[in-house]
Amino acid sequence: MTLNAYFNIMQGQVANFGKKKKQKRNQKGITERHKTxxxxxxxxxxxxxxxxxxIEY
Structure with missing residues (x-):
């Protein structure tokens, strides 16, 4: 496996990780978060x- 291929795989994993996090956050609902x-x-x-x-009185 070349270094370039390794980097490509790592980039893909990072991108997927970010997507998953975003999806989870959106599931909760933006309105719910705003309410809190x-x-x-x-x-x-x-x-x-x-x-x-x-203090005043």
Missing amino acids: LYHHTLHKLFFRVKNTHL
Whole structure:
């Protein structure tokens, strides 16, 4: 096996690995991920506001 052939095989494996990861991520659903992100940011904002109010009063 030549070095060139080896590199070609490795490149193919890397490409497939990336594809598989992307497919898995898409299965979960983009909306689902956005929901969780939105939820977390909301919580952070809410608690930050709450804490500042607690300090003020």
